[in-house]
Amino acid sequence: MNMYEAARYLAHAIERGSNLNQGAHHVAIGGPSAIGKSTLARAVKEILVVDSTAKVSLLELDGFMMSRSVRRKLHLSGYDPTAHDLATASRVIDDLLGGREANVPIYDHRTGAHAFMHRMAPVQVLVVEGVQALHHKLLRADTIRIEITASLLVRIFLRWKDDVRRRNISWPRAAVHTIRETWAHHLQSKKRAGDSPAITIRRLLFSRYRVVMDKRARS
Template identity: 30%
Template sequence: MSSGSYLIGVGGGSASGKTSISHKIQEAIDSGDCTLISSDCFYKELSQSDLQNLHNYNWDHPDAFDFEEMQHCLSKLLNGEEVNIPVYDYVNNRRSDTPIAAKPTRVIILEGIMALYDPKIRDMMDLKIFVHTDSDECLARRILRDTQYRGRDVLSVINQYRRFVKPAFDEFISPMMKHADIIVPRGAENKVALDLLTKNIKLTIES
């Protein structure tokens, strides 16, 4: 484990259960010794033209993410340094003025649709997990999440899914499975896989 920290990447499609899996790992380890970071925090700032043409902006494309900043923050944490993680405001489509201070801990988890995409970031990871869930279930979860927490209506969520989310999954996200050490079907509902996973991680970091 580099620099005494164990870096876990948790990738998968939108609303596949990545965040739930990550929280379960964090709870099993001890939340005080585990830092959880979302790759969504590293969305790039939108230009004025992007904001004016927001319905055509592809949030699920790798170009929407600042991988250089993501790598920089992870490198500092692995080197034992505290970092400021940006916070993205999905309602106003901009970064918040108040980042979150993240401290180096025994375990660091990076989760998100692009957590396993960048090869330089993948090479930093000690464990790579891909969460695979049925596409219909992912769409249902996404509709609930985006209408409740991101200020969107059902029609816009479905349109975005058809235009951007599903094509991006097929082109960019699904191929990441070949880089994963472990593939977890059905997300956090898979209690057997989750139990085996958390026990293995605890055994590894305590050895």
């Protein structure tokens, strides 16, 4: 399936068995960097806005990550949970789903620093995306957990292309950085704390996707 079909599938999976117009709903979309989480999450959010009367917003977790200069000084990868302010991210999620406004920092990948603060209004459906979206400190008992995966070669290619485009660095430097970060993701995924996802989507080349697992289809 293409990106829009994958987003439509995820939106229907989120709606399945849930009344989005009642209560508060937390959707977590996690996976490695540059795999297409943000693009899918934005598309899912727009589809949910059209399909329901619920107020839906997207929260990007990159804003809770340390700046690039600080991470370099501390020798931390962006995949390391300690490089993220998960406590503040958790409070923001609680506030937005609990009827309260929250200040959300915005991260600029080109500069590696935080650009500004954005004031978000409370919502009924909060779609949270980021490499730490499935971390146990950010999950609730009723969180709808979605993981985007890919083969090693696809992850390396997508990350390399993203580094060249967003960070504006040379191809050789991007290749070195990609290999280092892909290895860091491999190490972190081995010890990641958190429940298994309800839905797993595999990213293929040429913006194609395939559903690997959908527990909600059996619920």
